[in-house]
Amino acid sequence: MTETLNPAGIPAFPGTRAAGCPFDPPPALQGLQEHGPLVKVKLWDDSTPWLVTRYAEQRTLLADPRVSADITRPGYPSQAPYNGGSLSFILMDDPEHARLRRMVTAPFTIKRVEAMRPVVQKIVDDLIDDLLAGPKPVDLVEAFALPVPSLVICELLGVPYTDHDFFQDNSKTIIKRSATPEQRAAAGGRLAAYLDELVGRKLDDPQDDLLSQLAVRVKAGEMSRQEAAQMGVLLLIAGHETTANMIALGTLALLRHPGQLALLRESDDPKLVAGAVEELLRYLNITHSGRRRVALADIEIAGQVIRAGDGLIMPNDIANRDATAFADPDELNIRRDARRHVAFGFGVHQCLGQPLARMELQVVYSTLYRRIPTLRLATDLDQISFKHDGQVYGVYELPLTW
Amino acid sequence: MKITIDQDKCVSSGQCVTAAMDVFDQRDEDGIVLLLNPAPPAELADDVRQAAAVCPALAIHVTE
Numbered sequence: 060m061t062e063t064l065n066p067a068g069i070p071a072f073p074g075t076r077a078a079g080c081p082f083d084p085p086p087a088l089q090g091l092q093e094h095g096p097l098v099k100v101k102l103w104d105d106s107t108p109w110l111v112t113r114y115a116e117q118r119t120l121l122a123d124p125r126v127s128a129d130i131t132r133p134g135y136p137s138q139a140p141y142n143g144g145s146l147s148f149i150l151m152d153d154p155e156h157a158r159l160r161r162m163v164t165a166p167f168t169i170k171r172v173e174a175m176r177p178v179v180q181k182i183v184d185d186l187i188d189d190l191l192a193g194p195k196p197v198d199l200v201e202a203f204a205l206p207v208p209s210l211v212i213c214e215l216l217g218v219p220y221t222d223h224d225f226f227q228d229n230s231k232t233i234i235k236r237s238a239t240p241e242q243r244a245a246a247g248g249r250l251a252a253y254l255d256e257l258v259g260r261k262l263d264d265p266q267d268d269l270l271s272q273l274a275v276r277v278k279a280g281e282m283s284r285q286e287a288a289q290m291g292v293l294l295l296i297a298g299h300e301t302t303a304n305m306i307a308l309g310t311l312a313l314l315r316h317p318g319q320l321a322l323l324r325e326s327d328d329p330k331l332v333a334g335a336v337e338e339l340l341r342y343l344n345i346t347h348s349g350r351r352r353v354a355l356a357d358i359e360i361a362g363q364v365i366r367a368g369d370g371l372i373m374p375n376d377i378a379n380r381d382a383t384a385f386a387d388p389d390e391l392n393i394r395r396d397a398r399r400h401v402a403f404g405f406g407v408h409q410c411l412g413q414p415l416a417r418m419e420l421q422v423v424y425s426t427l428y429r430r431i432p433t434l435r436l437a438t439d440l441d442q443i444s445f446k447h448d449g450q451v452y453g454v455y456e457l458p459l460t461w
Numbered sequence: 462m463k464i465t466i467d468q469d470k471c472v473s474s475g476q477c478v479t480a481a482m483d484v485f486d487q488r489d490e491d492g493i494v495l496l497l498n499p500a501p502p503a504e505l506a507d508d509v510r511q512a513a514a515v516c517p518a519l520a521i522h523v524t525e
Contacts, residue, residue: 121517122517122518122519157472160472160473161473161491161493164472164473164491164492164493165489165490165491165492167473167475167492168473168475168478168487168489168492169475169478169479169482169487170487170489172475398480398511398515399514399515403517404517405517406517406518407472407517407518409472409474409517409518413474414474414475414476414479
């Protein structure tokens with residue numbers, strides 16, 4: 060085994076994207092991929108975890124039970140100091156992770172998600188009706204990309220129609236750039252209190268929705284009412300801004316690739332639409348902080364030994380642009396088979412909501428551009444502000460006209 | 462082609478159903494994989510290989 064030498068000292072992670080290339084990963088990261096499958100990087104706290112640069116090694120490690128997602132373990136490459144707060148199952152290992160995850164998997168079966176498709180179609184159609192009836196230009200983020208997933212989550216959790224505005228307003232505040240940390244915390248607190256109260260209502264009057272299913276578990280003593288409410292908050296946070304950014308950034312990417320947009324707009328083949336969703340997920344990678352793990356044992360991979368306690372960072376953006384996994388990886392091609400991408404991660408922690416996210420994006424991408432075929436950017440690309448600093452990558456605003 | 466599944470490893474992603482719905486299904490109560498046909502016909506072989514490849518939990522084993 061040889062020690063890996065990095066090209067020029069130990070590079071800092073994360074890097075920055077190149078000006079004028081808002082859809083591509085930072086060039087320095089792509090350079091590290093050429094250097095080898097495993098390289099050391101330096102984080103904000105001067106720790107030096109491994110950066111896993113290639114698709115194959117990322118998949119292997121993310122599916123390896125000797126690799127832990129537990130943020131409390133020494134060596135875990137955290138993005139910021141861990142404050143000792145309560146953890147969601149995202150940051151736990153099995154068996155506790157599996158126990159909690161299985162409590163919320165039922166609404167995300169393919170059958171249940173398909174049954175929601177007409178509801179999502181109606182949400183999308185109604186919002187487009189409002190767009191067409193309103194003034195131009197319009198900010199797609201505010202008027203469409205954020206409301207779609209917010210209303211879908213209302214439907215999933217079982218938030219009554221009369222509470223939708225309250226739910227949407229507070230969800231928006233949590234992710235608003237101009238909101239102060241205090242305003243964000245207050246909005247989060249209001250939603251947590253609301254969801255707790257709603258779980259209480261579902262205990263008395265269960266409906267066919269996720270919170271009612273959790274209420275059944277509360278009654279059976281499998282979880283506390285507070286845990287059920289926290290699960291609701293987690294699903295909201297995980298499913299809101301992510302989907303919204305895929306809608307807005309995906310629309311911008313398609314407007315910048317008019318040939319691809321025309322293919323999508325002129326096809327009524329659901330397979331082509333589903334393929335376009337997979338390709339945009341592969342190409343755009345709105346989660347851009349890298350999946351974080353820590354090794355529980357010595358692991359031999361790609362001619363290296365990862366030692367027990369070594370941190371691991373696996374950025375899906377460079378894995379999805381790995382030429383050994385996808386031919387011409389930097390080209391957006393909605394007709395390619397991109398289904399094996401790792402935009403949702405891999406292993407037992409893969410995104411729980413991915414079947415719902417995929418269906419929402421299929422409905423949006425197959426509806427928005429057909430109903431507004433002359434949709435175009437109402438500003439220059441260099442006027443658009445990108446979420447370089449965000450947990451989730453995307454655009455802050457997307458002014459469009461038609 | 463012979464298929465085995467590991468329900469203890471399954472994380473209910475449902476991607477096997479999307480890839481090969483004549484071969485895989487999910488339990489209603491928690492989305493865990495159900496094997497409808499352990500020895501599918503040759504015309505489904507590509508779909509089954511795809512299902513095994515996208516399973517995030519490596520819970521599908523295919524013997525050719």
